[in-house]
Amino acid sequence: MWTQKLSWKLKVWPRTVAMIVMLVCACLLTNYYCGRLNSTVYAHFFYLPIVIASIWWRRKGVAVAGFLSVMLLLGHFMLDSKGNITSDLVKVLMFLTVSVVVAELSEMAWRTEHEREVCHKKHEELLAEVVEEGNRTLVLSMEQLMFGMAITNIDGTIQFVNKAWATLHHMPKENFLGKHLGAFSEKEKLAEQISRLLEDTLKTGLRECEILDYGKSGKEFAVSVTSKLLRNDAEAPLGFMVSLCDITEQKHVEKKTKKINAELENFAHTVSHDLKGPLTAIGVAASTLDHLVNRHGTAKNRGEIHEMSNILGRNIDKASDLVDNILDLAKVGQVPKNAKPVNVSDVVSEILKEKAMVIAEKEIELKVDKNLGKISANxxxxxxxxxxxxxxxxxxxxxxxxxxxxxxxxxxxPEIHRYLVRDNGASIPQESLDKIFDPFHSESSDGTGLGLSIVSRIVAQYDGDIRYFYDGGCCFEFTLRDINDS
Incomplete structure (x- = not known):
């Protein structure tokens, strides 16, 4: 309050002193003209304090014009001036007129400015209320998040943490405020990880990674971290918003899944070995039987035995393919390993060469893009x-x-690759569309029903998606994402 009074005094006193000086000068001029020169006062100087007073104090400034008018008339009569009284009366009228006009204009200008200031003040108050309400809503929303959230300044000092963050670390929120993001634990490894995370975020604007965090007891747990760089309106770095999500359970599930996949692969290898042994023996026996019939069989039974031998051979091949496909299906259920840059054009060219005989037999026309790109994959x-x-x-x-x-x-x-494999055959029946990627589903009795299931699982392992549609031909469109082997 005292600062406002001091500000008002510093604003008013210089004006008051300046006006007193000008009025004293006016008195001296009046005395000089009326008393010594005994003539009409040269009053043009009077307009200066009159106009200034009307501007400074608006309607109150008219009092200055009144004071100077009275002083002019009193000087004429009391000092026995021989000047023309009519001239002084005209001057008084002009003083009052100028003072009133300037005072009214100043009053209008002041009211306009005052209304503008009031509107601006109300706007600022309303904006402040909106911002405050928005901040309360934001804080409330952040407090109710299921994952930990922290906001820091640009050097990583924590300004805010939500309830989930404190719960995740089994510490009260006050233990984090004012400390560096990686300093609330004694583990040097955490501080190094956090420092590297903030440095990367400052460069890229957004960073996601997995780190080992530590609770109050020092027990480590795996968390998924997302760090976002906060900027002001001028795009200057302001701080960081960091979210944590406990993925300990997810890591346990992944570990169990790897174990199950390893067991499944071992089982598939065992089944493959145990089944292929008898199948190979049956194949050899069928071949031997066919050879013996050719040498010793009679013309009457030779044809029947040949036919049975061919049936036996076809079913052995089909069973062998089924075993191979089951083994492939077990393998593709695992996380991709040994990823490296693969030239897709080379792979497709190799596949088409292997199938060249059946392609030529069916007179199939091939249309393959010259550059199918490279993908980081197994x-x-x-x-x-x-x-x-x-x-x-x-x-x-x-x-x-x-x-x-x-x-x-x-x-x-650039990390995602999209492909289309299309043929101009008939559409897959509508009732089968939901099953085409299911294991052992086949539209014909010749297939194993595992080909498209293997395709679907491979695509899923590379965070891709696959869809079937018909545009006059059967189309399989799919995406694959580059895999980082590390």
Whole structure:
């Protein structure tokens, strides 16, 4: 309050002193003209304090004009001036007129400015209320989040943490405020991870990673961290918003899944070995039987035995393919390993060479993009993926002029690769569309029903998606994301 009074005094006193000086000068001029020169006062100087007073004090400033008018008339009569009284009366009238006009204009200007200030003040108060309410809503929302949230300044000092953050670390919120993001634990490893995280965020604007965090007891747990760089309106770095999500349970599930996948692969290898042994023996026996019949059989029974031998051979091949596909299906359920840059054009070219005989036999026209790009993946997975889709296109294309297209489609992200494998055969029946990627589902009795299931699982392992649609031909469009082997 005292500062406002002091400010008002500093603003008013200089004006008052200046006005007193000007009025004293006016008195001296009046005395000089009327008393010594005995003539009409040269009063043009009077307009200066009159106008200034009307501007400074608005309508109250008219009092200055009144004071000077009275002083002018009193000087004329009391000092026995021989000047023309009419001239002084005209001057008085002009003083009052100028003072009133300037005072009214100043009053109007002051009211306009005052209303503008009042409106501006109300706008600021309303804006402050909105901001305050928004801040309360934001804080309340952050407090109710299921994952930990912290906001720091640009050097990593914590300004706010929500309830979930404190609960995650089994410490009260006050233990974090004012401390560096990585300093509330004695573990040097955490401080190093946090420092590296903030440095990367400052460079890229957004950073996601997994780190080992520590609670009050020092027990470590895995968390997924997302760090976002906060900027002001001028795009200058302001601080960081960091979120934590406990993924300990997820890591346990992943560990169990790896164990199950390893057991499944071992089981598949065992089944493959145990089944392929008898199948191989049956195949050898069938071949021997066929050879013996050719040498010793009679003309009457030779044809029947040949037919039975052929049936036996076909079913052995089919059973062997089924075992191989089951083994492939077990393998692709695991996380991709041994990823490296794979030239997709080379893989597709190899697949088409392997199937050249059946392609030539069915007179299939091939249309393959010259550049199918490179993808960071396990080469075997890329081979299995395209091989099964090409097999499917060959097997189910009933068009008289069969055609297969393998195309690379445009994708915005360089880490994602989109492809299309299309044939011009008949559409898959509507009732089967929900089952085409299920294991052992096949539209014909010749297939194992595992090809598209293997394709679907490979795509899923590379964080991609696959869809079937019909545009006059059967189309399988899918995406694959580059895998970082580390």
């Amino acid at each position: 080469p075997t997975h890329v081979y299995q993926l395209f091989s099964n889709l090409v097999d499917n296109a060959i097997a189910h294309n009933d068009n008289r002029e069969p055609e297969i297209k393998i195309l690379r489609l445009e994708e915005e992200s």
